[in-house]
Amino acid sequence: DNKTHLGREKADRATRDQVLDKRTEAIIEHMVRKELISELQGVISTGKEANVYAAPLYTYDDETGTQTGTHYRAAKIYKTSILSFVDRERYITGEHRFRNGGHKGNNRKMVKKWAEKEFRNLQRLNRAGLACPYPIQLKANVLLMEFLGDGQGHAYPRLRDVELEGVDDNDIAQQWRQLYIQLLGLVRRLYHVCRLVHADLSEYNILYHEHVLYLIDVSQSVGHDHPQTFDFLRMDLHNIGAFFRRKGVDTLRDRTVFEFVTSSSGGTQHADDPVADAAAAAEAVEQLYAARPTPSQGADEKADTEAMAALEVDNEVFRTQYIPQSLHQIYDEGMVARGDGPVGGVEALHAKDSLYRNLLAGDKKSDADAEEDDEDGGADVHDHDGG
Ligand code: ADP
Ligand code: MG
Known part of the structure; x- marks a missing residue:
């Protein structure tokens, strides 16, 4: 033949x-x-x-x-x-x-x-x-x-290699901002609907074509039950933020974005409708922008520089800060007693930081869903032919 x-x-x-x-x-x-x-x-x-x-x-x-x-x-x-x-x-x-x-x-x-x-x-x-x-x-x-x-046979470019075209610089800047917002929505949907954290997310593992971002390279992605889920998520969000800042996007704080992604409110409202979900996510992100103290847009350069520096510090603190990695870890009182965990135990966590509240709320929907997923997904792994 x-x-x-x-x-x-x-x-x-x-x-x-x-x-x-x-x-x-x-x-x-x-x-x-x-x-x-x-x-x-x-x-x-x-x-x-x-x-x-x-x-x-x-x-x-x-x-x-x-x-x-x-x-x-x-x-x-x-x-x-x-x-x-x-x-x-x-x-x-x-x-x-x-x-x-x-x-x-x-x-x-x-x-x-x-x-x-x-x-x-x-x-x-x-x-x-x-x-x-x-x-x-x-x-x-x-x-x-x-x-x-x-x-x-030419692959779409990686986000890293993308040169956006637009009528002027402002148009291009707006497009980068839109991509940033789109990506935050994707990460949130990935987290809530797929119950996954990418764990190697960067401008190298995202392809771009006509205003759409494609996620690739998900062999290392982890479910919510992985002990390092939140570390990976923080790392992913850190990479994304750094990349879009280099593209001139006025990014949200890593901490804010982490809350946005993990927050159970609104995260699965449109589980069956990716388009509605993306729109809702974009709106939620805009609200986060609106809730921020506004930068002076160049009118006060010193204030803006200081705000930038403060943002960097905050991001760095967040990056290295202790975050409980799973419910088990939070509730492992032995751990708290040994002084390995956050002081004050679970109650204090609840009171102190909305971050943990979100995580706890989100985790109540158990990982049973995810496991089911794996079962029906796994059965036809070897001869699945989507054509
Ligand atoms: P690695 O583990 O080597 O990073 P990736 O899955 O990231 O593997 O793929 C490496 C590169 O191959 C990507 O950056 C992308 O350019 C290209 N690539 C991967 N999957 C596809 C695909 N489905 N279609 C087109 N190009 C792809
Ligand atoms: Mg890769």
Whole structure:
């Protein structure tokens, strides 16, 4: 069969260039045979843990056999053990402990777990109507998903690389501000509806196209039951704030944004309607802006500089401040007694800081939902084909 042969050739080339191991190669060949893709094309990204390839699927006219179109997909291939994970020089220069498969099996299992996690998290995001790649198929360390890009196989730019176009500087500044607000809404929806924290959110893991932000790279995203959920969330929000400030956006305080994301009031009002949810979130953010002491807009430069410096300090304090990581931790009185936790126990927390109140309120809707999610999402992981 000519198609398969072509795919095979290209897969071989990719193998040579990017060192796919034999099993990964076999998975790709299988996907070609199943006509999920026609070949692995150019590498879009080479990362520490994974490479991402554009994978076109060609369509042919049944009668004539001529190619009628190309539909792109993206293949994220997690690197497995020996050939790419392990520093190859060390391997070549005689450290042979991996050669007999010592860690090979375990690495494979570990990598498979990550790929599976990313697949399931993408399903969760999709179910919540968040913009992200649609997951198509998962086989071991190969995740096939919707390609976010144009019809020629060019991926949408990462937010980091975006150059917005507008009629003037003010227009562009407004667009950046809108993207900032959009993203805060996404993070909130991710938190309340998917019950996830991205945990590696930055301008590198967001793609942009026509005013829409797409979340990607969710293999490390964690549920509310993870002991470090709130640390990851603070880190995510810190990264976002820093990025948009560099773009000239007048950002809200990290603390304010954290409250906005975790607050249960309004967070799930529009669980079934992503558009209404985005609008409600944008409105809520505008209210947070309105509630702030207004900057002088350049009229008083000294005051503005001081306000900026105060903001930086506040963000830094918030970043390093103790936040209970889970309900269990708050209620672990042993911890409080040992002096490991906040002084004054739960009651004091309630009274002191609305932040904790939000967290407590939000946590009452137990993680049972999330687990259910995983079950129905997990059942068809291996042969899910969204087409
Ligand atoms: P890594 O773990 O290596 O960071 P990512 O999931 O972030 O992997 O993907 C790396 C890069 O590949 C992204 O920055 C993006 O440019 C590109 N990419 C990933 N997924 C897709 C996709 N579905 N469509 C288009 N490009 C993608
Ligand atoms: Mg990434």
